[in-house]
Structure formats: structure tokens, C-alpha cells
Amino acid sequence: MIAIIDYGMGNLRSVEKALERVGGRPRIITGPEEASGAEALVLPGVGAFGQAMDRLQEAGMDALVKSWIAEDRPFLGICLGLQLLFSESEEFGPVKGLGIVPGRVVRFSGPAYEPHDGDPGLKVPHMGWNQIKVVRPHPVTEGLPEGAMTYFVHSFYVAPEESEWTAVTSDHGVEFTAAVARGNMFASQFHPEKSGEVGLTMLANFVKLVEERSGR
Amino acid sequence: MLAKRIITCLDVDRGRVVKGYKFFDHVDAGDPVELAKRYNEEGADELVFLDITASHEGRDIMLEVASRTAEEVFIPFTVGGGIRTVDDFRAVLKTGADKVGVTSAAIKRPEVLTEAAERFGSQCVVLSMDVKRVADAPPDKPRWECYIHGGRIPTGVDALEWAVKGESLGAGEILLNSIDADGTREGYDLELVRTIADAVRIPVIASGGAGSPEHIYQALTEGRAEAALIASVAHFGDGVIADIKRYCAERGVPIRPVGM
Numbered sequence: 362m363i364a365i366i367d368y369g370m371g372n373l374r375s376v377e378k379a380l381e382r383v384g385g386r387p388r389i390i391t392g393p394e395e396a397s398g399a400e401a402l403v404l405p406g407v408g409a410f411g412q413a414m415d416r417l418q419e420a421g422m423d424a425l426v427k428s429w430i431a432e433d434r435p436f437l438g439i440c441l442g443l444q445l446l447f448s449e450s451e452e453f454g455p456v457k458g459l460g461i462v463p464g465r466v467v468r469f470s471g472p473a474y475e476p477h478d479g480d481p482g483l484k485v486p487h488m489g490w491n492q493i494k495v496v497r498p499h500p501v502t503e504g505l506p507e508g509a510m511t512y513f514v515h516s517f518y519v520a521p522e523e524s525e526w527t528a529v530t531s532d533h534g535v536e537f538t539a540a541v542a543r544g545n546m547f548a549s550q551f552h553p554e555k556s557g558e559v560g561l562t563m564l565a566n567f568v569k570l571v572e573e574r575s576g577r
Numbered sequence: 578m579l580a581k582r583i584i585t586c587l588d589v590d591r592g593r594v595v596k597g598y599k600f601f602d603h604v605d606a607g608d609p610v611e612l613a614k615r616y617n618e619e620g621a622d623e624l625v626f627l628d629i630t631a632s633h634e635g636r637d638i639m640l641e642v643a644s645r646t647a648e649e650v651f652i653p654f655t656v657g658g659g660i661r662t663v664d665d666f667r668a669v670l671k672t673g674a675d676k677v678g679v680t681s682a683a684i685k686r687p688e689v690l691t692e693a694a695e696r697f698g699s700q701c702v703v704l705s706m707d708v709k710r711v712a713d714a715p716p717d718k719p720r721w722e723c724y725i726h727g728g729r730i731p732t733g734v735d736a737l738e739w740a741v742k743g744e745s746l747g748a749g750e751i752l753l754n755s756i757d758a759d760g761t762r763e764g765y766d767l768e769l770v771r772t773i774a775d776a777v778r779i780p781v782i783a784s785g786g787a788g789s790p791e792h793i794y795q796a797l798t799e800g801r802a803e804a805a806l807i808a809s810v811a812h813f814g815d816g817v818i819a820d821i822k823r824y825c826a827e828r829g830v831p832i833r834p835v836g837m
Contacts, residue, residue: 374673490580
């Protein structure tokens with residue numbers, strides 16, 4: 362069973378349905394006790410960083426996520442579920458995050474995002490399909506076509522202190538980390554559940570990783 | 578680099594697609610979910626469902642369609658038509674839809690844009706505008722007026738002013754439909770698209786008038802739209818989305834290749 366953490370930050374139905382589509386057995390959980398028997402944990406989420414941290418703590422899920430990743434059990438983070446893993450975010454902050462990945466969450470800013478010389482500038486939020494580049498192959502990124510595109514919706518991006526964390530990059534005025542990975546943990550800024558075949562390939566890879574680890 | 582988007586639109590009446598989508602003869606062409614799946618396979622970057630049913634039962638049927646779509650199609654989609662309140666937004670988003678389009682209700686009560694943006698984020702608030710060129714405006718100072726209730730009722734609201742106001746109130750995207758160009762297949766109203774796209778910082782989706790890949794290319798370049806909406810894909814023939822994407826990509830427009 363793949364446990365999807367529901368902490369009141371956005372709709373989880375698409376994530377659930379996409380995992381089902383690729384043969385996973387997802388279940389939405391609202392408390393750490395419901396994670397017993399889970400083989401994998403998924404942390405999705407959209408919204409503001411600070412509020413998300415509060416809700417995660419209220420639900421007692423922060424400790425669960427930390428110990429889960431420390432034990433190298435299969436973990437998938439999506440969007441805010443990636444950002445929360447970091448030390449802190451500058452969104453209405455600084456606000457402290459889970460501190461699993463050393464680094465900060467910063468806003469797209471600078472001249473490239475401002476209108477100049479009749480050019481409207483790059484838009485923030487970065488919303489839509491963008492090309493990704495796998496810089497450090499991970500089981501989840503296996504079999505992706507060259508030039509694959511995924512769906513993004515975000516105004517802030519993660520900046521890990523150590524580049525070894527970065528598995529996938531993309532470009533929006535700056536080359537930024539689109540996914541981090543280590544061991545059985547993979548967390549992306551883009552939404553695999555909304556990224557068509559490319560996204561489903563990654564989710565299928567994750568389900569396969571979970572099954573292999575569980576010896577099925 | 579962010580890709581420009583090709584969006585297909587499905588008009589839904591009591592759970593069935595209206596307009597003739599004849600070329601999909603081996604699928605149930607009237608079932609919006611079947612058609613959504615097909616558009617996804619053909620390479621659409623996003624889908625829009627426009628509920629044209631004017632009743633409460635219609636709303637429930639539309640939610641059911643959105644819910645089934647979320648189970649079958651894994652690309653972003655928007656639901657619009659008859660959206661009035663924040664509760665309507667919530668009901669649509671709960672199905673797994675990504676965005677909600679609002680037209681008439683936003684003109685009548687602009688605060689709904691702010692309420693929805695504060696609750697669910699601007700990224701899911703699509704301000705949909707049905708506009709018509711003002712006939713007696715001087716040619717060097719063109720103006721467009723917003724219409725409501727399916728383009729039937731003029732409001733006296735200036736399209737440019739409303740777009741700018743809509744952005745400041747919390748809209749995350751503008752779906753800009755030209756009533757004049759709609760159905761003509763003679764091309765988008767590029768002057769309109771460019772005027773609005775230059776005035777706001779949020780993405781503008783050009784809608785109304787597409788009849789060839791060149792028209793879409795024009796909207797995405799000259800018109801400065803971030804996305805182009807095609808309402809009647811059937812008019813083009815088979816494999817049209819791939820054709821449009823190839824046409825634009827060959828001319829340097831960043832596009833998501835079909836199947837990527």
C-alpha cells in the first residue's frame with residue numbers, strides 16, 4: 362500500500378488516480394497511525410509553505426516523514442511536498458522546513474521576470490509544460506525520452522546547498538532543481554500526475570521501486 | 578523554456594458533447610471523457626470543458642464528467658460554465674480538475690475572483706471573457722466590450738479595463754474569446770489578443786476563429802498569447818494537433834512535442 366498524506370493542502374484525487382492507473386495501491390491517510398503497513402509514502406500539496414508546515418505538524422506527520430526518509434523507505438514528494446523537505450523557505454518568511462535536504466526555497470526574481478523594452482518578461486508563477494533534464498539518473502527517471510516535458514505550477518523553487526541532491530533540472534530564466542533524489546527518495550517540483558505519459562512513466566517507475574523493495 | 582500550449586475545448590450539454598466531432602467515428606463521439614482521452618493521445622496540452630447546460634442537474638452531471646476525466650486523463654483541465662460562487666469552485670476542484678473558468682458571475686460580482694484566489698490560489702482562477710469589437714470605435718483606437726450569458730447580453734464593460742482589473746483581483750489566467758471571430762475559421766482577432774496580452778502579466782489564452790495551423794501560430798507569436806484554444810477540432814480533420822504543433826515548432830515556437 363502507498364500512503365498519500367492528506368494534510369489539507371490541495372486535492373489528492375489526481376495523485377491517487379494516477380497511481381492506481383499505473384498499478385499502485387494508494388490510500389489517503391490523515392494521521393501517522395494510518396501509515397502502519399504502508400510500503401511507501403507520498404507527500405503532495407499545493408499552497409503556502411508556512412501554512413503547510415503548520416498543518417503537517419498539527420497532523421503529527423512531520424516526524425513520520427523525517428523518520429521515513431531517514432530509514433530510506435520509498436518516498437515521493439510532489440510540488441510543495443518537495444519544498445517542505447528543505448531547511449527553510451523565503452515565502453512569507455523565512456519559515457523553517459523539515460530540514461531533510463540542506464538548502465533554501467527561493468522565489469523566481471530578477472530582471473528576467475520584469476517587463477523590459479516591450480518584452481513582457483518571464484511569468485511568475487512558472488505555469489505550464491517545460492522541458493526537464495535528468496542530470497543524475499534515478500530509478501524513477503528511467504526510460505524517459507530525451508527532451509521530455511512535465512507540468513509545473515509554482516512561484517518558488519528549491520536550491521539545495523549540495524548539488525548531489527539534484528536529480529532533474531529545468532529552466533525558467535534560471536536553471537533550477539526540478540527534482541531531488543537520494544536512495545529510495547524522489548521528490549519533484551513538477552506534477553507527475555498531470556504530466557501525461559511522461560508523468561505516468563515516472564509514477565510507474567516509483568510503483569516498481571516500491572514492489573521490488575517489498576520483494577513482490 | 579516554457580512551452581506555448583494548445584488547448585482543446587469541449588462544449589458539454591447535459592453530459593454530452595455538442596457540435597459535430599464526426600471524425601472520431603470509432604469512439605463514442607458524444608462522451609466528453611472519451612473525447613478528452615482522445616485529445617490527450619493526440620497531443621493536447623490541456624483541456625477545457627465548457628458546461629452549456631443551464632440547470633442545476635446539468636451542474637451535477639458536469640461534475641460527474643470532470644470526476645471521470647480525472648480518473649482517465651492525466652493532463653491539466655479546466656471546467657467552466659455556470660460557475661458563481663466559491664462553493665462552485667470547491668466542487669469543481671474536488672473532482673480533480675485543475676482550474677475553474679468564470680465569466681458572467683465575475684462581471685456581476687468581481688469579488689468572486691478574489692475569494693477564489695485567496696482560498697485556492699490564483700493558478701486555478703481562470704477569468705473567461707466573451708468580447709465583441711465596439712462598432713463605432715475609431716480604427717486607430719479599437720475597443721472591445723464584454724458580454725455575458727453565452728455572449729447574448731452586452732455589459733458596457735470595456736474588455737481591456739476588465740482584464741487588468743481581473744488580474745489585480747486575483748485571476749491567474751485569461752481565456753479571451755472573440756465573439757466576432759468565433760466560428761468564422763478566419764483566424765483569431767490578433768489585435769484583440771495582443772492588446773490584452775500586452776496589458777496583463779498573467780497568461781492569455783486566445784480563443785475564437787482558429788481555422789488553420791497558421792492562425793494558431795499567429796496567435797502565439799504576433800498575438801503574444803501563451804496558449805491557443807481550438808473549439809472545433811473536427812473542422813480541421815484527423816491528426817490536427819500534431820499538425821499544428823509541427824507547424825509552430827518548425828517556426829521556432831517552443832512546443833511540447835506529441836507524446837512528450
